[in-house]
Each structure stands twice: as C-alpha cells, then as structure tokens.
Amino acid sequence: MDTRIVANSIVSTKQWKDSQLVDPVPILKELVAIPSVNPMGRDLTGNEYFEGRLTEYLVGYLRRHSIEHEVHEIVPGRANVLARVDCPRAVRTVLFDAHQDTVPTDGMTIPPFTPTERDGRIYGRGSCDVKGGLAAMLAALTRLANNRHAGVVNVVLSMTCDEESTSLGINQLVASWLGSSPKYRLCDARPDVAIVAEPTELDIVVAHRGATRWKIRTTGRACHSSRPDEGINAIYRMAKVLHHLENYAIALPGSRPAHALCGPATLSVGLIAGGSSVNVVPDSAVIDIDRRTIPGENSQAVIEEVAAYLRERLDFELIHEAPYCQSAPLGDELNGNLAHQLSRAIERVVGARQLIGVPFGTHASRIAKADIPAVVFGPGNIAQAHTKDEWISIDQLRHASEIYFQFCTTEL
Secondary structure: OOOOOOOOOOOOHHHHHHOOOOOHHHHHHHHHOOOOEOOOOOOOOOOOEOOHHHHHHHHHHHHHOOOEEEEEEEEOOEEEEEEEEOOOOOOOEEEEEEEOOEOOOOOOOOOOOOOEEEOOEEEOOOOOOOHHHHHHHHHHHHHHHHOHHHOOOEEEEEEEOOOOOOOHHHHHHHHHHOOOOOOEOOEOOOOOEEEEOOOOOOOEEEEEOEEEEEEEEEEOEOEEOOOHHHOEOHHHHHHHHHHHHHHHHHHHHHOOOOEOOOEOOEEEEEEEEEOOOOOEEOOEEEEEEEEEEOOOOOHHHHHHHHHHHHHOOOOOOOEEOOOOEEEOOEOOOOOHHHHHHHHHHHHHHHOOOOEEEEOOOOHHHHHHOOOOOEEEOOOOOHHHOOOOOOEEEHHHHHHHHHHHHHHHHOOO
16 A cells, blocks of 8 residues: 655655655656646637647546546636545545646746756646646545555545636536536536645645626727817726726725735726727726726625725716626635645645645635535746746645645545
C-alpha cells in the first residue's frame, strides 16, 4: 500500500521518479503545452482558443490510466470532463474541481505554450492559474486509482470549461444536481464536500468576494458635429454618470461593514465605448461595471442599489442591461468541518497553514449555492496568475498533490 507522506521536506525529481508517487510536473508541462485560451468574449478563432484540444488530452490521459470518465459538451466545442475513482472503504464523495481554460496571452514576455523548468519553477500560461492545480489533482487521482484500498472517500474530478469568462461549465454541473440540467452519470447526486483548485499558496480559502458585472448605457440624438446643438451627446451624459459613480465607489467601502476575511465591497468602471465617428454627435455610450460583493450581499440587489443612486442624481434615463456575470461570494458558514479536515492533511505534509479570505471569486461559491460545503485550495500564488511571465513553484505543486492524496486517504 502506498502510504508515503512527504513531510515538511523537498522531494527531488529523482526521488519522485524512483518512488510510486505520481509526479504532477510532467503532467503540468503537457497541460501548458496545449493552448486552451478563453477568448473572454472577443470574436477570436484558431487552435489557440477554447478547451477542445485540452479536453482531448484529458480523455486520453484518463483512458491510459483506466480511470472512469465522461464528457459533457456544454456548447459546441467546449466540454466538461468528469473522472471518478471509487474506493471500497469510502463513506462519502468528494468533488475536486479545476478549470481547463486560461486567460489570453497578450503582453506575455515568455513563450506562453512552451513549458520551461528553471530555478525550481515551471513557466507558461496557465502554470499557476490553474493547470498547476489541475495537474496536482490529476496526479493525486491517478495515485488513488492505483491504491483504491487506501482511500476513505470516493473522488470525482470535474475539469470544467469557461471559468475565466461566464462559468458555463460549473453552472451546468451545479444545475444538474438541482434538477434543471441533464444529470451526469458519474456524479448524479450532490457530492458531500468540494475542494476547488486555485492558487492559494497551500492556505485554505474559506471565504471570498463575488463579482456582479453589467453594462450601463446612455442614449442621445445623433447629428452632424458642425451643429452639435441639434443633437444630444450621449458621451457627455455618460461623463455625468461617471462623475457620480466615482463618488459612489469612493463611499462604498465605508457604507457597510467589511467582511472579516474578504475585506470591503468595491465598485470599478473597467470599460467605456461610444460614438461612431468624430464628426457625428454620438447617440450612444456604454460602460462596464465591476461590483465586488462580500458574503451577505445579493448580486441583483447591488445593481438595483446603483440604479437608485444614479436615478436620484440624473435628469435623464439610463439603460441598465442584464448582468452578464453574477458570481456569488463565498461565506464560511458551511465549510468549517471541511476546512478542519483539509488542515489535518496539510499539516501532515507542510505543517500548519492559515484559513483565509480573498478578494477574487472562484467556482466554490457556485458549488456552495447547492448547499455543498466548499473550500479553495491549491499550489501557486495568485500574484503570478495572468501575468506576463506566469510561473508556479515545483515544490508547492508536488506538495499540493500529496495533500490532495492525504485528504482522500486519512480517516476522519
């Protein structure tokens, strides 16, 4: 029985090769070498974009290791892959979740899809967010499949699509448990708990902020710019909107108690567009709002609050479009026991770590909406995610995989 523990030490590449452990490093290199860029709403095509090629790799990997799996196409060319390992002594089912997609490569200073090992790091797009976590989970799942008698839980690994944009993949999986979407054969009922892979530096995220995003549009009346008095300039109107929104954003953090772990609520305007030509008075302008919510806030209510604030201060109508992102915050009301159990596994490998809150959102809050205790845990530092020279620590990558395995094989 493979019960080896990597206890507070660095395990060399040679030791990994000479042991029965499944090394996540070569897995990560293969994942990074396969582009799976999310276009993030842009009209882009080509082999670099979407998750199709990575999905094919994952299916091939699972077949080679005789791990039961299924593929659910969410939209054409984009699919969730689920894998499952059942253990004879299992008393519950754990969901491991990691997404397949990455952010675009604009501005990168390293070859994004050439995984490079240097100075104890793996460089490349997705190495940190979140192919490192995916590789660690795949390695742990493979090891469990080879040592099922050691497991005390059944494990479902969901490898979901579209996390970086509109969360199509995880939304459909959660909907399958709530009866509003076709069920998955390998996970036809809610799992007991869930661990979501994101870069946390091996700390446990028990709470995080959410994000609500929508567009605000001003309208006007177009005319020739030589006679601007005959039109209504939608950009000038938007300037007034922005003035009030800036004041609102400044006051927002102090307008309600900050969350003890996640910090305050915030608002930012991230995009603006308007007009069709410099010699035409514009009849339309639009901005994109990013409202970060804290546990206890309602995603729809925050839009209505902003709308009411602006309505009181403007003498023209605005159009608030339906939100294109409503990622709920994650509270720590349900996940205390899970965090404690995961902490025990972490301590066996790298010593004590912290329970923390973070300002960014994850799949954990969407899973928690189905009343499933969920936490976020994985290798890497969020400061390296989405960067021009994205990288992950090899030590953390291997430690994370060991911790996932220890969680699956440690008695409660």
